[in-house]
Amino acid sequence: MSSGEQTKLIGADGLSKQAELNQESAGKQVTSKDAAEDEEVERAGCSPAFCRFPLSVYFIVTNEFCERFNYFGVRTILTLYLLKFIGLSSDHSTAIFHLFVVVCYFSPIIGGIVADSLLGRFWTIVILSIVYCIGGVVLAATAVPHLGLAGALIGLLLIGLGTGGIKPNVAAFGADQIPEGKAWMREAFFSTFYFAINLGSLLSTILIPVVRSNVYCMDDNCYALAFGMPAVAMALAIVIFIVGKPMYRMVQPGKSVVGQAACCIVSAAKNYRAASVKDADRQFLDYADSDRFPPEFVRDLRQFSRLLLLYIPFPIFWALFDQMGSRWTIQASLMDGYMFWDWSILPDQMQALNSLLILVLIPIFDCCIYPLLSKLHLSTTLCKRMGVGMLLASSAFIAAMAVQMRIDAELPTVPKTGQIKLKFVNSLTGTSSPCGVIFEYDGVTRDLAHLGFSRASLHTKTPHLWNVAMHTSPDCPDTVKRAANLTLPGGNNSYDVIVYGSGRLAAVPAATEKNRKGLSLIRVMLTNPKLADRLLDDKLILRKISRVKEGIDFALNLTASPKSSVAKGDIRFTDYQPVHSGFYSVQLVGNYTGRGEPELPNVGFSNGQIISLVLYEDSDGKIRSFLIEEVRANSVSMMWQVPQYVLISIAEVLFSISGLALSYAEAPASMKSLVQALWLMCVAIGNVVVMVVSEVRIIPYQSYEFLMFALLMLLNVFVFILLAMRYQPFSADPDSELPMVPPTSKPAPLTEQDDKSNVNSGYTAED
CATH class of the missing domain: 1.20.1250.20 (MFS general substrate transporter like domains)
Structure with a gap:
């Protein structure tokens, strides 16, 4: 074996080499042809290894x-x-x-x-x-x-x-x-x-x-x-x-490895307890009956227990990583996925970025980064790669926290217990000309233009009637005044207070929670009872203006379908429906009667918006529409998630691939599949951690939860370093010693004896 290969194995995969020599070679020697070939690979930096499989x-x-x-x-x-x-x-x-x-x-x-x-x-x-x-x-x-x-x-x-x-x-x-x-x-x-x-x-x-x-x-x-x-x-x-x-x-x-292991541990425990004098040079498993459990099996079981200890920090990495499919997707649902033309990214589609990045990063690391580090004589052991991967995972959650804080600053305010949220809407259509309206309530005055609406405001919720007074603006030729004691329906904390018709007032429940998939929420509202009678058998269709003719139907037979609609006084409205962002034509289909054809303009919706599309009759009997924006659209671009995806993807390349290699290299021959299963079980434990944290919900803000996971990951890195430094690599020969090759020294020729003792836990004294 060449001296160049020795450096590579110590710096990158000494663990796998040692296990390979001890468990599979069984005394076989690496031929000079193999050594020459491996040396050629080392010099090339990136060999098409997949062609030589x-x-x-x-x-x-x-x-x-x-x-x-x-x-x-x-x-x-x-x-x-x-x-x-x-x-x-x-x-x-x-x-x-x-x-x-x-x-x-x-x-x-x-x-x-x-x-x-x-x-x-x-x-x-x-x-x-x-x-x-x-x-x-x-x-x-x-x-x-x-x-x-x-x-x-x-x-x-x-x-x-x-x-x-x-x-x-x-x-x-x-x-x-x-x-x-x-x-x-x-x-x-x-x-x-x-x-x-x-x-x-x-x-x-x-x-x-x-x-x-x-x-x-x-x-x-x-x-x-x-x-x-x-x-x-x-x-x-x-x-x-x-x-x-x-x-x-x-x-x-x-034989049954699990059964043998259990019997070996029981045997060791009995003999250890029965021993009057404890030998300081013997470990716990050495007390097992030697006639039933040969030294090779005891050695393998001891190695498995060492790996089990080394795996303690691993589930936390997967607890962070798998949140791409849960917390990060929910975060994306509160962001704007619009890219260009008529194309938007859906929140659950952002996960595909991870797979795409992995496909790009694997050849970059194998062909560029690892060979470059090797030429610079920088040690890149499996454990070091995994440790850096953990640090990058923590950094990814710091980036996610920063993005979440920016999102939280622009989220709609949700009423707390004992509060209500009010928005005032001027839909006054019973006058001879468009008129502004002035609302007075709770010591506050709102001046709204025709078909306008105010920004939402929070107020203390009381069980009493809500007194609201309104009158037309001074420049309006028609004077309309009205005062009403509104009874706010129970089970909701957000309302639209609407003036309509010839001066009627009504309070209509409104949504405040955005769609979790990042879509818009749209409903159709009718503020004229006569219009509701005209549109009894009709429906309104939103038809997307794009290559994909997506259509959303809103049934307007409101009185005939009480389960799918709610009525408050003369105002009727449908349930909210999720709609993809984009531009839509508004089409009224059916046997509506009355003067004039509908004049319904095209509308545009953005991710995260909550909209009420209001239909009304003008003075000529034409059906027209306007929009009430209940909740504003997402304004933070989904592209701000790209840095955290890049960091977590690099972390995956460093941690997961190295972990797979480590799990195989350090596993005894009789327990390789069992150790691979242990590696995968860490993923399941990590998912359980996320489920517990999400159910307990001890942290009220998502940004703080991301920070908690980032800090937990940093603590996890510290624990992993301590475990890796104490870890004893698998060796069939317990008396073999690790050849210490400083990264800056010129590699010396590798002898056969050196080849048998080539092993590295990842964190050595020279590190």
Whole structure:
């Protein structure tokens, strides 16, 4: 092995090299041809390693691409399916979604145990992939005859067990295919493997929602096809994986690792308690019965316990990372996604930026950054990469906090307990000419132009009647005065006080909470009772002015559909409906009667707006309209989220890929799938942390919650550094010593003895 390769392994992947030599080589020596080839790779900086993989690796990577296309395709549309097709509430849909994610990342422990102890990795992947595929078919079937919630839950359970069960085995099985003495190739494999994961994620995240929303079947969005496509991809993954069987290097399963480990710990505990004198040179597990548990197994179990301790900080990283699909998406829903022309980004589409960035960043790090750092003699061990990744994740949440503070400064004020929010509207149409109106209430005066509205204001809520006086402005030829004691309906804290007709007053409930998906909320209001009679059998249509002719219908047969509309006195209004941003033509369709044709101008809506579109009759009997802006549009551009996505994506490249390599390299041969499952279980624990924090809600402001996670991540980095410094790398020879090569020194020739002791925990004395 060349001296250049020695430096690379110590600086980048010494852990994997040591485990490789001890567990797989078993005394085999790296040939001079391999050493020369590796030295050439080191000099080149970025070798097309994926071109040198064994052919079996391509079958495994393709299988992973199809599987991730399946998983993220289901995950992307699952919440909408439960909410709109199954008919669950938003809270129940969210709970089932998170429960599905938890099952997906807790079940790897089952797959790891089965692979290492019973079936081996190949047959575990095949059998659980079939279970996975059946789950996808069941889920798709529930969207055809509508089998209901029970069928959907069965399908999701099978998918969760399948994807979780195969996940730890596919990565380990792929690494098994790399020849001995090829640590650089194994590192390249994990980068390629992760590239396939994100490519499948990106394509399904973009394609499956388009299929769902643009293909119609069963008089609804075609969820059957949207779930069916991932199921077909999974079937294809099974076929591809089985075709490659003759080329795979197989590792035979051993005895039940979990059962043996439990018995070993019990044996050690009994003997330790029974020992009258404790040997200071013996560790706890060394007290296990040597006739039942050979030294090699005790050594492997000790290594597993060390890894378990090292993994303690990992769930916090995933607690931050997975908030891209929850907190960051909710944050995006309060931002403006408009880009140019008629194109806007939806809040849930921002998540695709992460997958896109990963596809770009992986080759940049492998081909540019890591080789450059190596040439500069800067150590880049796996643990160091992970530590930097954690720091960047904390920085991403600092950026998210800054964005959230900017959003909070422009959010509408929501009335607190004991408060009401009032907006005054001048819809006076019963005079001979347009007239301004002056409102007087609670010692406040509001002067509004014709068809104008005031800004909302907060007032103390009392159980008494609300006294409001109004009169026309002095320049109005028609004098209209009116005073009214308004009874504010219960169950709401925000109202529009409207003057209409010939001087009538009414209080109409108004929305204050923005749409969580970032859309506009629109309702239609009629302030003239005669107009409501004219439009009894009609409907108003908002037709988008763009290449996509999106239409939103508002039924105006208000008296005939009391469940879908609410009336207050003579004013009638529909429920709010979510509408995508853009420009719309206002079309009145039906058999309306009266003088003149409707004159309804085009309207434009922006993300986050809450609008009441008011229809009224003018003095000539024509139907006209104007808009009341209940809540202003989002004004902070969604592009402000790009820095936090860049930071979290770089953090993912550094932390996740290095963590996969670390999990494989430091795992004993008999526990590799089990350790990969432990790595994935950290994701599930991180999701549980987020669920607990969101449910307890001890922090009232979202920006402060982001700050809390950032500080928690910084503390987590400190803990990880301490654990990494104390961590003892896996070694079959406990007497071997680490060759200390200063980063600035010229590498010395590597001997065979040096090659066997090449290991580094990531944080050494020279660091």
